[in-house]
Amino acid sequence: xxxxxxxxxxxxxxxxxxxxxxxxxxxxxxxxxxxxxxxxxxxxxxxxxxxxxxxxxxxxxxxxxxxxxxxxxxxxxxxxxxxxxxxxxxxxxxxxxxxxxxxxxxxxxxxxxxxxxxxxxxxxxxxxxxxxxxxxxxxxxxxxxxxxxxxxxxxxxxxxxxxxxxxxxxxxxxxxxxxxxxxxxxxxxxxxxxxxxxxxxxxxxxxxxxxxxxxxxxxxxxxxxxxxxxxxxxxxxxxxxxxxxxxxxxxxxxxxxxxxxxxxxxxxxxxxxxxxxxxxxxxxxxxxxxxxxxxxxxxxxxxxxxxxxxxxxxxxxxxxxxxxxxxxxxxxxxxxxxxxxxxxxxxxxxxxxxxxxxxxxxxxxxxxxxxxxxxxxxxxxxxxxxxxxxxxxxxxxxxxxxxx
Numbered sequence: 001x002x003x004x005x006x007x008x009x010x011x012x013x014x015x016x017x018x019x020x021x022x023x024x025x026x027x028x029x030x031x032x033x034x035x036x037x038x039x040x041x042x043x044x045x046x047x048x049x050x051x052x053x054x055x056x057x058x059x060x061x062x063x064x065x066x067x068x069x070x071x072x073x074x075x076x077x078x079x080x081x082x083x084x085x086x087x088x089x090x091x092x093x094x095x096x097x098x099x100x101x102x103x104x105x106x107x108x109x110x111x112x113x114x115x116x117x118x119x120x121x122x123x124x125x126x127x128x129x130x131x132x133x134x135x136x137x138x139x140x141x142x143x144x145x146x147x148x149x150x151x152x153x154x155x156x157x158x159x160x161x162x163x164x165x166x167x168x169x170x171x172x173x174x175x176x177x178x179x180x181x182x183x184x185x186x187x188x189x190x191x192x193x194x195x196x197x198x199x200x201x202x203x204x205x206x207x208x209x210x211x212x213x214x215x216x217x218x219x220x221x222x223x224x225x226x227x228x229x230x231x232x233x234x235x236x237x238x239x240x241x242x243x244x245x246x247x248x249x250x251x252x253x254x255x256x257x258x259x260x261x262x263x264x265x266x267x268x269x270x271x272x273x274x275x276x277x278x279x280x281x282x283x284x285x286x287x288x289x290x291x292x293x294x295x296x297x298x299x300x301x302x303x304x305x306x307x308x309x310x311x312x313x314x315x316x317x318x319x320x321x322x323x324x325x326x327x328x329x330x331x332x333x334x335x336x337x338x339x340x341x342x343x344x345x346x347x348x349x350x351x352x353x354x355x356x357x358x359x360x361x362x363x364x365x366x367x368x369x370x371x372x373x374x375x376x377x378x379x380x381x382x383x384x385x386x387x388x389x390x391x392x393x394x395x396x397x398x399x400x401x402x403x404x
Contacts, residue, residue: 002383008118009378017371019043020110021092027081027099027106030137030144033058036079036109040134043113047120049132056147058136063129064120066389070128073385074153074160075115076338077108078138087365102367104165104351109134111163111374115381128389131157133338141187141296143334149341159306160344161384162335163377167362167369169350172376174314175326176347178307182300183232183260184267185332190215190278191290192242196251206286208253209242215255215281216240222273227266234260234330235270260330262299271295300336302345310347313383318376349376 019039028036037053037060044051044062052061082102086094094100101107116132133153137144154160169175192212197205216237227233235257242253259274261267275291282289314323326348335346351373352359360366 002386005118005122005382006379008121009114009375009382012114012117013375016110016114016374019113020106020371020374023079023106023109024092024101025095027094027096027101029083029099030080030140031058033080033136037134037136040079040109040113044116044132047117049116049120055153056144056149056151059144059148059151059153060134061148061153062116062132062134064116064123064126065129066126067124068127070126070389071158072129072131072156073388074131074133074157074338074342075112075381075385076133076135076160076162076335077112078105078135078144079109080105080137080139082139082363084363084365088368090368100365102364103139103362104167104369105138107165107351107369107371107374108163108377111377112381114374115378118378118382119385125386126389129156130385138334141185141294143297145334145337149337154338154341157342159388160338160342161306161310161381162338162344162346163380164333164346164348165351165369165373165377166348167367168352168359169348170352171350171370171372172318172322173350174310174318174323174347174376174380175350176307176311176314176323176345177326177328178302178304180262180299180328181302181326181346182328182333182336183262183330184299185296186259186267186271187294187296188257188259188274189292190255190274192253192255192282192287193289194249194251194253194285194287197249199247199249202249205249207249208287209250211282211285211287212240212242212253212255215278218277218281219257219274222270222277226269226273231263231266232261232328232330233266233270234258235274260332262328297332297334298336298340300333300346301339303339303343306343306345307347309387310345310380310384313387314380317379317383349373349380
């Protein structure tokens with residue numbers, strides 16, 4: 001049965017490529033997606049799926065009800081773009097100035113639509129239901145996952161799977177990690193208020209640039225001297241702004257940054273430590289400070305059983321050498337919210353360009369991936385759905401439903 005479905009997936013590959021390239025040419029930023037969800041909804045509606053739009057704001061959910069009773073599997077793809085100028089020399093480069101798909105979300109979307117088309121044509125083999133979650137705004141805090149869940153996208157769902165293409169891993173390779181996979185992601189903002197004045201008379205003012213510079217250095221001691229070396233953490237200052245004139249000491253300086261952790265106790269400690277250091281450093285110079293800390297996505301924690309399921313499926317489809325362990329990453333992903341609600345796993349599929357000179361990291365102006373990665377993701381999703389729905393727990397549920 002799988003081979004039949006895979007053959008059909010290969011047949012519609014050109015259609016999926018066309019859809020992906022259309023999204024790539026006309027990308028939309030997080031929380032401003034209008035045309036993208038409409039295109040997705042139209043595609044799913046044409047397949048005869050039950051379609052819900054505006055889920056959580058801009059999300060789209062498609063539902064396939066199988067011919068037999070059973071459990072429900074959810075598959076998720078994201079569809080927002082990034083504020084980056086596309087510098088690739090390809091016919092389908094972004095036609096929207098300053099915005100591009102630099103993370104593969106267009107490919108995720110097209111690939112999941114392919115899975116929806118294949119499974120919709122084979123409802124008779126589905127012993128349960130499939131929910132297709134097309135999520136908006138993954139690239140920002142707050143992301144769309146939280147809002148879609150609050151709006152019911154996981155109602156009745158028993159398990160959820162998500163995949164992300166990797167632009168630096170070989171085409172078709174599969175990366176997995178049981179447990180901690182991606183970190184908590186938080187942001188902080190610090191505003192230091194000093195006393196501005198003439199640059200030639202610094203003794204008459206309180207220079208917030210000097211205070212901020214000292215603060216930046218002090219913050220780097222949190223991870224190196226206050227966090228257990230066995231536990232991972234990152235504190236990065238990414239923005240330092242203040243002053244304009246060469247001869248003017250400014251009144252204020254703004255500092256922004258991010259914190260990445262896995263351990264909740266470490267997360268709490270760092271939040272408190274940044275504030276303490278900001279206050280003590282500033283007061284030592286006679287400056288005042290305002291502090292804002294925003295908790296972003298929780299950590300992505302993959303469930304062991306579902307990670308093992310994908311691992312076995314991938315090894316069977318592509319060979320054991322194609323499957324490898326991926327160490328925990330300090331990047332963040334709001335797929336974490338789904339995993340807090342139901343079991344599931346988030347995995348990576350390689351899609352590196354054939355020429356090494358064309359391989360660029362995610363969020364780079366020349367980012368691109370091989371579109372064939374859609375086929376690998378699609379086959380994994382299809383296999384995961386069929387494997388889960390044919391499982392023993394689902395068999396018990398089907399028997400109960402049939403006896404009513």
